[in-house]
Amino acid sequence: MSINLDAKIPDGPMADKWNNYKAHEKLVNPSNKRKFKIIVVGTGLAGASAAATLAELGYGVDAFTFHDSPRRAHSIAAQGGINAAKNYKGDGDSVYRLFYDTVKGGDFRSREANVHRLAEVSVNIIDQMVAQGVPFAREYGGMLDNRSFGGAQVSRTFYARGQTGQQLLIGAYQQLARQIGLGNVNLYNRMELVDIVNIDGRCAGIVTRDLLTGEVSSHSAHAVVLATGGYGNAFYLSTNAMACNATAVWRAHRKGAAFANPCYTQIHPTCIPQADDFQSKLTLMSESLRNDGRVWVPKSADETRAAADIPEGERDYYLERIYPSFGNLAPRDVSSRAAKRAVDAGQGVGPLKNGVYLDFAEAIGRLGEDVIRERYGNLFEMYERITGENPYQVPMRIYPASHYTMGGLWVDYELMTTVPGLYCAGEANYSDHGANRLGASALMQGLADGYFVLPYTISNFLSGLLNKPIPDTGHEEFKKAETAASDRFKRFLSIGGTRSPDYFHRELGKIIWDNCGMERTQQGLEQALSEIPALYEEFKTDLRVTGDGESTNQTLEKAGRVEDFFELGMLMCRDALTREESCGGHFRAEHQEGDGEAKRDDENFAHVAAWEWSGDPMAPIRHQEELEYEVIQFQTRSYK
Amino acid sequence: MHPSSFGQMAQTISNERGRGPVSGTAVGKNGKRKPFLIDFYSTAVGKKYVMAITGIVGIGFVVGHMIGNLKAYLGVINHQGGRAYDVDVYGEYLRELLVPILPHGYFLWIMRLGLITAVLLHIHAAYSLTILNRKARPVKYQSARDYQIANFASRTMRYTGIIVVLFLFWHLADLTWGWFNPGFEQGAVYRNLDASLSRVPVALIYIVANIALGIHLFHGVWSLFQSMGWNNPRFNQWRRGLATGIATLIVVGNVSFPIMTLAGVIDYDATAVTQLEELSE
Amino acid sequence: MSHLNNITIKIWRQSGPADSGRFESHLIDEISDEASFLELLDILNETLIESGLEAIAFDHDCREGICGTCSLMIDGRAHGPERGTATCQLHMRKFSSGDTIVVEPWRAKAFPIIKDLMVDRAPLDRIIESGGFITAETGGAPDANLIPIPKPVADASMDAAECIGCGACVAACPNGAANLFTGAKMSHLNLLPQGQAERFKRAEAMVETMDEYFGSCTNHGECEAACPKSISIDVIAMMNADYLKSKFKNRKSLSR
Numbered sequence A: 001m002s003i004n005l006d007a008k009i010p011d012g013p014m015a016d017k018w019n020n021y022k023a024h025e026k027l028v029n030p031s032n033k034r035k036f037k038i039i040v041v042g043t044g045l046a047g048a049s050a051a052a053t054l055a056e057l058g059y060g061v062d063a064f065t066f067h068d069s070p071r072r073a074h075s076i077a078a079q080g081g082i083n084a085a086k087n088y089k090g091d092g093d094s095v096y097r098l099f100y101d102t103v104k105g106g107d108f109r110s111r112e113a114n115v116h117r118l119a120e121v122s123v124n125i126i127d128q129m130v131a132q133g134v135p136f137a138r139e140y141g142g143m144l145d146n147r148s149f150g151g152a153q154v155s156r157t158f159y160a161r162g163q164t165g166q167q168l169l170i171g172a173y174q175q176l177a178r179q180i181g182l183g184n185v186n187l188y189n190r191m192e193l194v195d196i197v198n199i200d201g202r203c204a205g206i207v208t209r210d211l212l213t214g215e216v217s218s219h220s221a222h223a224v225v226l227a228t229g230g231y232g233n234a235f236y237l238s239t240n241a242m243a244c245n246a247t248a249v250w251r252a253h254r255k256g257a258a259f260a261n262p263c264y265t266q267i268h269p270t271c272i273p274q275a276d277d278f279q280s281k282l283t284l285m286s287e288s289l290r291n292d293g294r295v296w297v298p299k300s301a302d303e304t305r306a307a308a309d310i311p312e313g314e315r316d317y318y319l320e321r322i323y324p325s326f327g328n329l330a331p332r333d334v335s336s337r338a339a340k341r342a343v344d345a346g347q348g349v350g351p352l353k354n355g356v357y358l359d360f361a362e363a364i365g366r367l368g369e370d371v372i373r374e375r376y377g378n379l380f381e382m383y384e385r386i387t388g389e390n391p392y393q394v395p396m397r398i399y400p401a402s403h404y405t406m407g408g409l410w411v412d413y414e415l416m417t418t419v420p421g422l423y424c425a426g427e428a429n430y431s432d433h434g435a436n437r438l439g440a441s442a443l444m445q446g447l448a449d450g451y452f453v454l455p456y457t458i459s460n461f462l463s464g465l466l467n468k469p470i471p472d473t474g475h476e477e478f479k480k481a482e483t484a485a486s487d488r489f490k491r492f493l494s495i496g497g498t499r500s501p502d503y504f505h506r507e508l509g510k511i512i513w514d515n516c517g518m519e520r521t522q523q524g525l526e527q528a529l530s531e532i533p534a535l536y537e538e539f540k541t542d543l544r545v546t547g548d549g550e551s552t553n554q555t556l557e558k559a560g561r562v563e564d565f566f567e568l569g570m571l572m573c574r575d576a577l578t579r580e581e582s583c584g585g586h587f588r589a590e591h592q593e594g595d596g597e598a599k600r601d602d603e604n605f606a607h608v609a610a611w612e613w614s615g616d617p618m619a620p621i622r623h624q625e626e627l628e629y630e631v632i633q634f635q636t637r638s639y640k
Numbered sequence B: 001m002h003p004s005s006f007g008q009m010a011q012t013i014s015n016e017r018g019r020g021p022v023s024g025t026a027v028g029k030n031g032k033r034k035p036f037l038i039d040f041y042s043t044a045v046g047k048k049y050v051m052a053i054t055g056i057v058g059i060g061f062v063v064g065h066m067i068g069n070l071k072a073y074l075g076v077i078n079h080q081g082g083r084a085y086d087v088d089v090y091g092e093y094l095r096e097l098l099v100p101i102l103p104h105g106y107f108l109w110i111m112r113l114g115l116i117t118a119v120l121l122h123i124h125a126a127y128s129l130t131i132l133n134r135k136a137r138p139v140k141y142q143s144a145r146d147y148q149i150a151n152f153a154s155r156t157m158r159y160t161g162i163i164v165v166l167f168l169f170w171h172l173a174d175l176t177w178g179w180f181n182p183g184f185e186q187g188a189v190y191r192n193l194d195a196s197l198s199r200v201p202v203a204l205i206y207i208v209a210n211i212a213l214g215i216h217l218f219h220g221v222w223s224l225f226q227s228m229g230w231n232n233p234r235f236n237q238w239r240r241g242l243a244t245g246i247a248t249l250i251v252v253g254n255v256s257f258p259i260m261t262l263a264g265v266i267d268y269d270a271t272a273v274t275q276l277e278e279l280s281e
Numbered sequence C: 001m002s003h004l005n006n007i008t009i010k011i012w013r014q015s016g017p018a019d020s021g022r023f024e025s026h027l028i029d030e031i032s033d034e035a036s037f038l039e040l041l042d043i044l045n046e047t048l049i050e051s052g053l054e055a056i057a058f059d060h061d062c063r064e065g066i067c068g069t070c071s072l073m074i075d076g077r078a079h080g081p082e083r084g085t086a087t088c089q090l091h092m093r094k095f096s097s098g099d100t101i102v103v104e105p106w107r108a109k110a111f112p113i114i115k116d117l118m119v120d121r122a123p124l125d126r127i128i129e130s131g132g133f134i135t136a137e138t139g140g141a142p143d144a145n146l147i148p149i150p151k152p153v154a155d156a157s158m159d160a161a162e163c164i165g166c167g168a169c170v171a172a173c174p175n176g177a178a179n180l181f182t183g184a185k186m187s188h189l190n191l192l193p194q195g196q197a198e199r200f201k202r203a204e205a206m207v208e209t210m211d212e213y214f215g216s217c218t219n220h221g222e223c224e225a226a227c228p229k230s231i232s233i234d235v236i237a238m239m240n241a242d243y244l245k246s247k248f249k250n251r252k253s254l255s256r
């Protein structure tokens, strides 16, 4: 399949593009909708909202998730909130400002038209979610409350305690459940996508593996939507759930979908530092904590006193010092790197000296403990459960961790990948966040894609397939893919080596984190690109998967996911190596200003790198989509 | 294992064929409904309403009954020109209730029928819920449970209930029908009471049964607020106290009769009252 | 940071729904008190795999106490000894050296065992599918601030909405009842102005679907104690009240 990177951006001024698109796209007549079958893989915010809406419109929908219930998708874990340009606070917000903040926050590496559309529909999302019964936080007058979030100077973040993702996902899940109950959606749970099948130049369906019986089977449709989340678990330790993986997007990539900007990964500044080697995941403390918490480290690397005993004069409130206008609310990448610099300089705190303080003493003094409890009570409890320390009394310890992946399958304005008929939504795609995502914008994007974008754009494609039958799952392409998938899992079982999939995942994660994490260098990346293939060879000969392939086998599931992380890891490093600039989440040590700030290269790198699978994970083919900025002028992203 | 046998157990039990997609699970659920009460009673929540309502009837009866019985402590009074035990007069008064609207004794029978229905419904609901609950966990936990809130009272409802029902039979046979009461005299409540309760084993039966009843109510009275959906944050804190109060009241009141009889406080004296024969002369 | 020594894990193994299952004991020589309980199982699994044995299957995902996937009966308590805490957030510092920890799957007819400690909780989804939603199809929603919601109402709704759907209430209930789950899900929507139109239809449908799978409520209160979100059994009373009303209101509106 040849790679076509035409983004299909509609004509007209930026603010009219989406309306123009909607006015001119091809529609499917209501009575014809039921003739179409759409597969939606993933039931997170993006997948659940897409599946529910498409079913409401009348399409036949098959939804897939490897979870036991759609409501367990990782969107559930989002804490802080969701942005929308409602301007309910009257503090100067607008669609334009949200658009502007997102493009700027993304360090000028996102597509303006997509971002503008996102900002436009953001307001509908809040309306929709409230109508569905999401109990967002309210003020005493009964109106919706907002908080501010990193990277913005207005209060536009809607939240439901510290559980915004949970409440939004429950809302979307309930809409999906309604459609399942009504018989408009077929839900396949505990089913993992293991391959994509293309016939006659378009996506014809998917191959799945039943996680309970090991059965491999095929499902066909007129269009396939992947909403399978991010690949942050490539780092092994991340804030993602244990089962988050890249298999769906990676399998699609191997079948012709270009992978865009894999090196754009986001490190979240406020996570609980790692406590030990066997740690299985890192826990995020919502960024909203930075509204009231102050970040500091001791000025001296030899500090041994407890936090409370360190006098003000010997503390370095480094974010407030370096970025006076944004202070503790500086964007994620900026604050993460600042924390890394402090820890690398030996000023780290905690038993392993691997964190920085996030201190609420001043806020408690100013607002009282009750107000703080009201705002962050559940986060404080969570912190105490995990660390055994009481953050009302001692400052929290935080450190950056892998959190979100801006890269993903390349999609055009319609969210279609380079494979016709294969769409990608939510965190799984590369679209709106450029090189860095602003806080509270992922939930917004997932719901925008699923509720308000895909349902429109997909009809433009389907209208051309009217009266074309659903592809036959008996087609030889499906059979070939099924056999390949079965053989692959049999192969894992028969290697009979000595190490578990988790062992390899941990080792791989270390390589990627050390060399393709918060700070990247040519030398490190090249080293990673020699270490990863070596470890991959070891994986192929020394893996041990116990149990069998005919019943639930979590070790076997994991083996497949880890293998895909190996190949993806190579692509991440290669992408990072070829992007000779620093931007957003991608910081190349060779490209920095004298003061350690990122040095972007708009001359040579204002483009999306879209990688094509060549059959050899070490030799992918790089393509470019040039980014043109019509509305917002390039400028250095400064938060000082 | 055979995939289809697995499917019925596993994740998505949509059809007999085993693992398949879930769909249409809510279709056809709002079919024709049975008549209101039967429809309502057919769910566990409905049954709990019935348990609670019949329980309230039971509490009403038990409390009333106990207060009536307290008259035993009032001894002998002047009555229709003669002297009679106050409780005996009270017994007669119950039979006379609503006369002349209803013939003699009818109202008492209506009350008794109401009570019997309530008890039967209560037992039926208790029985079917117990069966339901057993079925809801066919394989028990294989290790010891460490209960946090569930207390002795809540976990023994069906046993204390059975004790109470057995006692009820004994109680009727003993004091209403007189089968086990030596020298039983219809209407001579005080005499029969003394005759029965001065036997130590019988007194013990009364004591044990009423303690069981108290335990039943200790949970029951608290629980019925939940079952009836009577939940108000302002009053919730009183529920536990009320339950303890009612349970204590019943136990203290009812247990006092056998104890006081054994202690000789309740002691029938045929000479103290005008006998029926004398009156009719 | 310190360590615990000589922890014996007595853990349930069952190869599939048809197997009758048995306890298996493993000795853990040393474990850091910073480890989470599931990390202890990870370590145990790693050693099992390395010695050629099959790993213990258990459900888990977010490990932040929010997805509701983890589900273990630990020492006779759903989600283990710490109140208001899901299994994945339980840490070894809650145990002591020399302890024997007994781990079982959740048991209920509605939650058949899939393998080892993994159970199928699909009936909880069936309850939602029958009515646990507000019908608000995409597109037609009015402005979000059109209907003010008093803060205490929004808060009460949120208290109920925190339910993570883990099924601990069913596991802990001596009767295997799902009233806390259903009550929470129903109260979340029934308290909100947006939920009023379908309030009684929802109450009837959810209670009756619950009835197909689960035991009944004796108001023991075990569910509240086991709930990782400490959801109050007040929601059960609310559900009961709405169910009774539904019987009148739904019939009335049907006869219109």
Ligand SMILES: Cc1cc2nc3c(=O)[nH]c(=O)nc-3n(C[C@H](O)[C@H](O)[C@H](O)COP(=O)(O)OP(=O)(O)OC[C@H]3O[C@@H](n4cnc5c(N)ncnc54)[C@H](O)[C@@H]3O)c2cc1C
Residues within 6 Å of the ligand: A041, A042, A043, A044, A045, A046, A047, A064, A065, A066, A067, A070, A072, A073, A074, A075, A076, A077, A078, A079, A080, A081, A082, A083, A164, A165, A191, A192, A193, A194, A227, A228, A229, A230, A239, A240, A241, A244, A245, A247, A248, A284, A403, A404, A425, A426, A427, A428, A439, A440, A441, A442, A443, A444, A446
């Ligand atoms: C701890 C944490 C906190 C966050 N907080 C915020 C926040 O405050 N605000 C914000 O805006 N964003 C936040 N984010 C980011 C945001 O939550 C995610 O980016 C977003 O929810 C992703 O949604 P999604 O629908 O794309 O994917 P997910 O919710 O991850 O869903 C993926 C779905 O795909 C399915 N799936 C995946 N692969 C397969 C396969 N091979 N076969 C079958 N099914 C598959 C899964 O079962 C799941 O249903 C946070 C993220 C984390 C990790």
Ligand code: HEM
Residues within 6 Å of the ligand: B048, B049, B051, B052, B053, B054, B055, B056, B057, B058, B059, B062, B119, B122, B123, B126, B129, B157, B158, B159, B160, B161, B162, B164, B165, B216, B217, B219, B220, B221, B223, B224, B225, B227, B228, C216, C217, C218, C219
């Ligand atoms: C006749 C024999 C009786 C039996 C077998 C019996 C059994 C039970 C059982 C098993 C329950 C708990 C049901 C559940 O929640 O699952 C219960 C509840 C209750 N019982 Fe009884 N009981 C009996 C008599 C009585 C009497 C005489 C009274 C009143 C004095 C009474 C009052 C109550 C009350 C108030 C409840 C609580 C109802 C609720 O939870 O809503 N019971 N009974």
Ligand code: FES
Residues within 6 Å of the ligand: C059, C060, C061, C062, C063, C064, C065, C066, C067, C068, C069, C070, C086, C087, C088, C089, C164
């Ligand atoms: S693993 Fe998500 S709640 Fe425990």
